[in-house]
Amino acid sequence: MSYWTCGKATWKRFPKVSGDHSDAAVARRVRRLETLLEEKGVLSGARLDEIIDASRSGASPANGARVVARAWTDAAFKSRLLADGTAAVRELGYMDGSYQRLRVVENTEAVHNVIVCTLCSCYPLRLLGPSPSWYKSEAYRSRVVREPRAVLAEFGLVLPDATEITVWDSSAETRYMVLPRRPSGTDSLQEEQLAELVTRNALIGTGA
């Protein structure tokens, strides 16, 4: 597995990319790579620091949950979010200056979405926080594209046979986030209360 596949500077903070290895060995390798990248002019140290700072300062699934709660309570925002995710989350102060594109995919009764990065572990870090170790596991990455219904069932999410599943494999510069369905019986809840109901798994698509 190449560390190049992410091509991003987030290794430093979240060094476990895939497979089994100790953090110390990876950290040494990352430091060496970083030095080489800077020496060869592939990536500037300033650019790297900027990305790492942005990741450190506010990467959390609470951000994604806030975006979802806004979409559940504001139809116009939801339309903008589905049409241009990057621009819509910037309205809420997320992903400012990011070079990545955000695409939000909506779950409905007919379609359930789930995200993966089969090449490594790409993921909208600022909105979802550090990715869980299973997201980076070879088991999840190889199986969810092949048998998503079975994988989701192992997460406790059993979908009706009639619900179609779409798996989004983030193989380039777009990062995906799932807009889960608003739970029934939540009509009386305010936006902040709704955000508390949104789990990280729901934002990945491995939860309801």
Add this chain to the structure above:
Amino acid sequence: MTDTDRLAPGTPVRTFHHDPPHHTRLPRYARGKRGVVIEPEGRAELADDSARGLGNARVEQVYAVRFAARDLWGEGDHHVVLDLWESYLEEVPEGER
């Protein structure tokens, strides 16, 4: 810069089957497979070039392309969407659709 943006949404495409001796972002499971373009995602440096540290990496349109599980694995009722650079794709000729 290549002549890019040539694939409209709905275009049937086939991914290339090559196994390059360098980094690529066309996952092995999706090589030589048929799919349909959903949408362009914007242009980006071709990872195959930039990962090799080539100066003047090609800049191409990246497309979201939807594949039926049956076409990838021979079974399954789901779909998989991949983000693929234009040079990974060729349009399926009219006669083969």
